Amino acid sequence: MPEKVPRSNDVLAPYFEGEPLDPAEVARAAFTFPAPLRWLGPHTALLELFHGPTAAFKDFGARFLAECLERLGRKATIVVATSGDTGAAVGAAFAGRQGFEVVILYPDGRVSGRQAHQLGAFGGNVRAFKVAGTFDDCQRMAKETLARRPDCTSANSISLGRLLPQLTYYAKTALEVQRQGKGPVSFVVPTGNLGNALACVLVRDMGLPIDRIVLATNANRTLPQFLSSGAYRALPTVATLANAMDVGDPSNLERLLYWHPDPSRVVSADSVDDAAIRETIRRTFDEQGVVVCPHTACGLEVLRRQAAKGTWVVAATAHPAKFETVVEPLIGRTVAPPAALIELLAKPSHAEPLEASTEALLKRLPQH
Ligand SMILES: *Cc1c(COP(=O)(O)O)cnc(C)c1O
Numbered sequence: 001m002p003e004k005v006p007r008s009n010d011v012l013a014p015y016f017e018g019e020p021l022d023p024a025e026v027a028r029a030a031f032t033f034p035a036p037l038r039w040l041g042p043h044t045a046l047l048e049l050f051h052g053p054t055a056a057f058k059d060f061g062a063r064f065l066a067e068c069l070e071r072l073g074r075k076a077t078i079v080v081a082t083s084g085d086t087g088a089a090v091g092a093a094f095a096g097r098q099g100f101e102v103v104i105l106y107p108d109g110r111v112s113g114r115q116a117h118q119l120g121a122f123g124g125n126v127r128a129f130k131v132a133g134t135f136d137d138c139q140r141m142a143k144e145t146l147a148r149r150p151d152c153t154s155a156n157s158i159s160l161g162r163l164l165p166q167l168t169y170y171a172k173t174a175l176e177v178q179r180q181g182k183g184p185v186s187f188v189v190p191t192g193n194l195g196n197a198l199a200c201v202l203v204r205d206m207g208l209p210i211d212r213i214v215l216a217t218n219a220n221r222t223l224p225q226f227l228s229s230g231a232y233r234a235l236p237t238v239a240t241l242a243n244a245m246d247v248g249d250p251s252n253l254e255r256l257l258y259w260h261p262d263p264s265r266v267v268s269a270d271s272v273d274d275a276a277i278r279e280t281i282r283r284t285f286d287e288q289g290v291v292v293c294p295h296t297a298c299g300l301e302v303l304r305r306q307a308a309k310g311t312w313v314v315a316a317t318a319h320p321a322k323f324e325t326v327v328e329p330l331i332g333r334t335v336a337p338p339a340a341l342i343e344l345l346a347k348p349s350h351a352e353p354l355e356a357s358t359e360a361l362l363k364r365l366p367q368h
């Protein structure tokens with residue numbers, strides 16, 4: 001008998017013991033798109049996590065969560081506050097699924113044109129509200145609504161249903177690099193709320209062959225400062241080119257601290273400012289002919305600064321065409337969006353205007 005070859009979806013099994021769902025089956029149904037490695041050199045690769053319906057890694061978590069809830073026969077209104085990518089991934093994942101309504105709240109005028117179009121283009125059971133306020137207003141409205149309406153549920157990155165599916169692509173990569181005789185692999189993960197990076201830490205904790213894990217933040221330096229000083233201080237959020245990582249008080253940090261009271265023993269972190277993001281996008285295109293999004297650029301720059309021995313993989317969190325207004329002027333050419341994005345952008349889009357008040361939102365929600 002050949003030894004049983006470990007498969008990446010197997011890493012989910014322990015978390016579903018005694019539960020009615022088969023996680024490998026859920027993963028097969030949810031992950032209708034690949035997570036390929038793109039080698040930039042013999043020992044450096046991008047893990048492309050942007051081949052899903054909304055061209056960012058959040059499709060993995062959102063689609064897995066939706067698939068779980070549907071198989072469990074749940075019915076719910078899902079309320080999600082977003083500064084862009086989360087709302088799109090959750091909208092796409094639940095669009096057309098029986099028993100679910102999605103309510104997306106986004107700050108009017110503060111997401112990119114393409115992002116706004118995407119959020120309003122699902123239609124049907126997915127409603128987009130453009131809120132006259134900030135992302136923090138949207139988040140407050142979502143929280144207050146969840147507290148008052150038991151039929152409503154959240155789908156933010158704290159949800160284990162979104163965190164766990166992310167284990168699979170780190171496991172797949174670790175096993176693949178090991179099989180090629182280049183292991184153990186080290187990862188650089190672009191980070192905002194630590195949702196994606198935490199999955200990487202968990203997979204290594206489970207015993208998969210992973211060496212170092214380095215977090216790449218943008219100019220929001222809360223995590224690098226905490227890891228180097230040991231003293232936690234939430235900082236006001238700064239707007240950057242890698243806007244999906246504009247987080248001053250990462251919500252998944254508590255979970256990392258629960259598992260690793262001294263997190264500096266398991267991860268390190270470095271911060272990349274906008275000038276270095278621009279320079280990295282330009283250089284990666286000039287030297288390798290590869291176009292990356294601003295978040296992925298943070299990862300590549302952090303890798304460049306490491307004295308990197310061994311094989312390194314940078315998580316490529318979004319397709320560059322999602323951030324075309326940043327990327328295209330830097331490389332002097334247009335970036336063709338992936339097919340799924342083109343399809344969504346070709347649809348009509350509609351968002352309902354809403355004042356930044358929970359009362360106003362409650363009046364617009366269906367009564368159950
Ligand atoms: C959400 C997002 C991130 C940050 O992920 P976290 O899980 O919050 O750390 C990075 N890049 C892109 C493109 C994203 O959409």
